Amino acid sequence: MIDHIEILDGDSGWSHAAPLLKEVWPAEVVATLPWRDIVWATPDQRLLGFNRNNEVIGHAALFLRNATWDDRAVSIGGIGGVATREDCRRRGVGSTLVRRALKEIDEIRHADFGLLFCEPRHAPLYARLGWHPFEGRVFVMQPDGRGRFTVTDPYVFDLKMAPRTGVLDLCGMPW
Numbered sequence: 001m002i003d004h005i006e007i008l009d010g011d012s013g014w015s016h017a018a019p020l021l022k023e024v025w026p027a028e029v030v031a032t033l034p035w036r037d038i039v040w041a042t043p044d045q046r047l048l049g050f051n052r053n054n055e056v057i058g059h060a061a062l063f064l065r066n067a068t069w070d071d072r073a074v075s076i077g078g079i080g081g082v083a084t085r086e087d088c089r090r091r092g093v094g095s096t097l098v099r100r101a102l103k104e105i106d107e108i109r110h111a112d113f114g115l116l117f118c119e120p121r122h123a124p125l126y127a128r129l130g131w132h133p134f135e136g137r138v139f140v141m142q143p144d145g146r147g148r149f150t151v152t153d154p155y156v157f158d159l160k161m162a163p164r165t166g167v168l169d170l171c172g173m174p175w
Helices: 015-023 093-108 118-126
Strands: 005-009 045-050 058-071 072-084 112-119 135-143 145-148 154-157 168-171
Touching: 005 093, 015 045, 015 058, 015 072, 045 093, 058 093, 058 154, 093 112, 093 118, 112 118, 118 154
Parallel strands: 072 112, 135 168
Antiparallel strands: 005 045, 045 058, 058 072, 058 168, 112 154, 135 145
16 A cells, blocks of 8 residues: 655644644544643654555655663663544555564664553554554653643554553653
8 A cells, every 4th residue: 555655854744744644643633632732852864655547545654862760871762743644544655654663662772662652542553563562751851840641542563672561751742
């Protein structure tokens, strides 16, 4: 289904990603979601999946963050904003983008582990891709300060490390 993938800078890739993300999460839907008031980090990069007509059919945002896990410095490769155009769902678009993002996180960015946040309805997909629930506490920054992040569930992908419990401090905004 994906003809090719382009990796763009997070800011410059926004013009390509915005129409798809607004289609997947229109304002009236976002207004009903538990994460509607969260201020999100700007991605370092965006992976865009294109069909053979050169239309964007999928998106995944990539983040590299120096953070802490139980007060130990770690490098986290984050994935967020995974979205697939409605008429292309259930054809491997999201899975392909997540796998490609993981390759970038591991082989090029050399992160200690991957981290994403998802709603429970998406957990089975990520479990099939090798992600594991993080059962500890996650702290993030928001405009009003540092706080515990509980609006969506954290999942980790094992690379050099395999955290399952403890305290993760993202030392910045969530993704």
